[in-house]
Amino acid sequence: MQFPVLKRFYEKYMMTITLAVMIMGLLFVYLSPTMLVTIPAGHLGVRWYRFYNGTDLGPAVPEGTHLKFPWDELYDYDARAQLVDQEYDVITKDGLLVATHISFLFRVKPETLGMLHKEVGPDYLNLILKPELGTTARSIIANYTAEEFYSTYREEAQDKILAEMLAELREENSYSAKNTVLIVFDRIMLKSITLPERIASAIESKVEQFQRQLEYDFRLQVETKEKERKRIEGEGVQALFDNIGTKEVPNYLRLVGINATLELARSNNAKIVVTGSSLNALPLLIGNDTLIPPAQQPQAAKIETTKGANQSPPQLLKAPSDNTKATPTQAEKPATKTDKTQTDKAKK
Template identity: 35%
Template sequence: MAEQPKPSLYQRFKARINAPYRRHHTSLLMGVLLFTFMFIFLSRQMFVTVPAGHGGVMWWRFFEGTVTNWHFHEGTKMIPPWDEVTLYDLRLQSVPFDVLALVSDGLVITVEVAVQFRVEPSTIGFLHQDVGPDYLQTLIIPQISSQIRNTVASVSAEAFYSQGRDLLQEAIEKASEDSLGLFGDGHGNDPSYIKLEQVLIRRVDLPDDVRTAIANKNVALHNAEQYDYLIEQERKETVRKIIEAIGIKAFQDIVSSGITDSYLRWKGIDATLSLAESNNAKMVIIGGGEDGLPVILGDWANDIDTSSSTDDAAPDTDTVPGDAANQTDDPIGSLMGTNDLQSIDKSVGQQFIEDLLESVNKLTNSTNDEVGTIADVVGNQLSDGGGSSPDSGR
């Protein structure tokens, strides 16, 4: 019988290693399966994912408990399955809620506010240890609601409809920040667990009858201001019309003093020349009056002379010859209550205007400065030509 070769060193080592496995392969297989099952089952407790903008507080079951000097940052962390990690949102948060408050008028109002805040990352360990994850209902809402009630109790309901609302919001924010700052003392860290950003008053609900009364009051106030504006506008319009009338009177005085018989004759001759130079077909009858003017002009100059001679049947001995043509009926003067504006003395006309302005001042409550200014304008206009004599325009 042939002799078998001796096994090599590697074969002997392999046989020695496989011998226990052959004897206990069933037990080893069960152990691997059990370990795999336990790993899968406990993976949710062993692996913790910290989302973006969050922080994790570690709690050791068999050691010092809550860890306050550090916290987990973003990412996936592996911990023992018997320990715990609590997540806190470190981003800016906005929480709306309603508060029932009593104002100084004794009315109950509903204030809808929105609180914007952040959790301080360096104190989330103390926040978890002292307050817990439900810090919103335990700390923030009760403290801010109390400060809102205290602040609102010192103002009236109407203040919420005015600019005082912004000041009230700042007062609530300052008081709430001071109140939240009381938490965290004694730990030697930041003065507060919560950093308050803003307390916004979103809406104020008043009783319907109170809201209607305030709205009616504001409407009445604006109507009164509108009436004051209309009165002021009419007062200025009255002054404007007086100044306009004075200017018209001065213009009429200046123009009427320059209309003479010679001026009318010259205008008639000028009109005759214009008619003669026209290329249109025409027929002009000349010699209708004593001056030989065109018939189209009528006997206006003769009527003026006749009217003047009738009105001046008993002329004054001091009248200068040739003035009779200027003493004609003035239609503007007739509308203002006199037939001859040129006969109004300067001092009498100025006194009449000043008396009229004084009456307007009493009716419209104008100031003395405005009356003085208008009186100066009237005096200047009368001095420039409104009160000049008929001979001054020749």
């Protein structure tokens, strides 16, 4: 019974219904960019109702495509871990201005994203994080001198800045209640520290001198050990010669020379072997005349003559010493007299 009524109603208002459907379709197509919102991967959304309580403080809208009324808003937030580099000018304990390059890693918290949007807004990085980090870094670095912060206490200062920053974000402030974390801080890195040129050069020179002092201390320890080694070696050599005896020292040295010559002969390199001048000399020795007893030194070879037994042996010429004067020979004496007579005649 109801179907005939609907049929008559449709036949009576067919044009009006068709026109209304077409108008609604056109409106949907026109308003679809404002009604369909896509949240990309790794992002979260926050709803804002124009006619109902404003910002939704509940869980954030997950990624995907969502439908909303044209008069409402859906804000997009990046929920991934973000790395930000920022340079701060800080003053050390000794009053020096130091440029510090700090990198920090953070991400938003999905449970409190609505409160972050309501109390701070999308520009929370410049409104909260950078100023808070700068204040915390200045208060921590002010406890260190430029040398300490530049050389040895950098890691300690970095850990203290991170701990202080986490405590600041948990405290009650104008944008969050106590123990309400809006932003999660994961890590802080002190990338570089720029000191005045003169101060940096002085600190580097001091560190260099300290390392050089450590090097000299190590050298002294090595030389002390070397002194002890040489002392023990000398005692061993002294004990060896005491056992051998003074008379057997030349024979022992000759044996050592023979062994050294054999070792040299076994090598594959090109070599020249210099042997002694007699059977009693060492096979390889420089200045062996000081080591061989006089009884074992080679005697001068006798000169054999073939012209007869009456011929006198050749005499060795000796160089005149400083205290003796050379006497003229018989051949020189007449020549000297002749020269004297010639000079006398010339005078007459």
